[in-house]
Amino acid sequence: MVLLGWGDIASADSVSLTNLRFWHAPTRTRLVFDLDGPVRYKVFRLENPSRLVVDFDRARFNGELPSNQKAGPFISKVRKGVPSPEKLRIVLDLDLPLKASVFSLLPNDVYGYRLVIDLNRIATPVARADPSGKSSQTTEGDAGDFVVVIDAGHGGEDPGAIGSRRTREKNVVLAIAKELKQQLDALPGVRGVLTRKSDYYISLRRRTTLARKYKADIFISIHADAFPKKQVRGSSVFALSRRGASSETARWLAKKENSADLAGGVSIADKDDQLAEVLLDMSITKTINDSIVLASNVLKELARIGKVHSRYVEQAGFVVLKSPDIPSILVETAFITNPTEEKLLNSKSHQKQIAGAIRKGVQRYMRLHASNRSG
Secondary structure, three states: OEEEEEOOOOOOOOEEEEEEEEEEEOOEEEEEEEEOOOOOEEEEEEOOOOEEEEEEEOEEEOOOOOOOOOOOOOEEEEEEEOOOOOEEEEEEEEOOOEEEEEEEEOOOOOOOEEEEEEEEEOOOOOEEEOOOOOEEEOOOOOOOOEEEEEEEOOEOOEOOOEOOOOOEHHHHHHHHHHHHHHHHHOOOOEEEEEOOOOOOOOOHHHHHHHHHHOOOOEEEEEEEEOOOOOOOOOEEEEEEOHHHHHHHHHHHHHOHHHOOOOOOOOOOOOOOHHHHHHHHHHHHHHHHHHHHHHHHHHHHHHHHHOOEOOOOOEEEOOHHHOOOOOOEEEEEEEEOOOHHHHHHHOOHHHHHHHHHHHHHHHHHHHHHHHHHHHO
16 A cells, blocks of 8 residues: 555544546546545555545545546546545546546635546557667657647646636637647648647646657647736737746756757757857747747737737747747737627637638748748
8 A cells, every 4th residue: 555645734624525527638637626625635555456545534525426437548437435434435446557646725716625636647658660670659740741739728627717708718729729730730741739639737848848749840829818807808929038038048957968959959968058058048049039920920810800919929938938949929819808709719710710810820930931941
């Protein structure tokens, strides 16, 4: 038996477990226990068969257990038990080797007390053999494709901004991202790749890691803005600021022994700190300049289909924009807190228009990029 975690807070009164929610990613399932107060808990593993057990002190279950289908691809069954009058037990029967991480969350504007368990699949990369007898990692598309990694913001437990009609940012931006991928895939020599394909959360750093994994030529993060004043409206496009770039240089220098694919393909792992910093600064400066060109072209196209909040590319230190060698932009498609724009964001035809504007901006950037390289 392996102890994974103990709650840091306890309640003298009985606490209700009101709901158990699941979010499924390709290699991970997140469980969220909704509670009406703080509770002391214990999580541990049992083997033969493999199970994850969650014991709650002085708690009762007032919800319904999810069906096996909702429990996802890694959990065969969810069961409830009462090991003692003072405890509530939830047992997860596991189908695969999984690594669990456990943490508790305090209430916020959307949810109350929560216990969160992330179950991560333990797996090795699947390789395939080619006719020469060598093995290679499985990939999608042609090696010569122009790769656009499309990042739908938020997801899963993080709904993003919420409109007055309860429209959730995570849902509309995923719909736009999927439409953009479809439009990009229809172009010769272009391939769109989604950071998430359904409703689950990915950390900000993981999103940039995925861009590098898929060898992105550009990275586009799609969002829907929010503001206390409902009359504020319009699209905005962001690139990385120099201030954000300087903090990112420091981060990459701190782990430069693992930074073999930065600075335009030049390894900084074997350079002294001063030279590595110069190489990184040159790479980031070029990347920011390319990002601004990309952002400008996308912004021009968005202005053709609706109001823009700013006529100029804005710059900020968004974490998802901090790839030193991948031109990256963040598109705020509209203000979801504006009733008119919230309605448009829910419209399939408008989602296609937004995706079309971003796609046209990408095409303009690609033409400029190709002519600069040939010139």
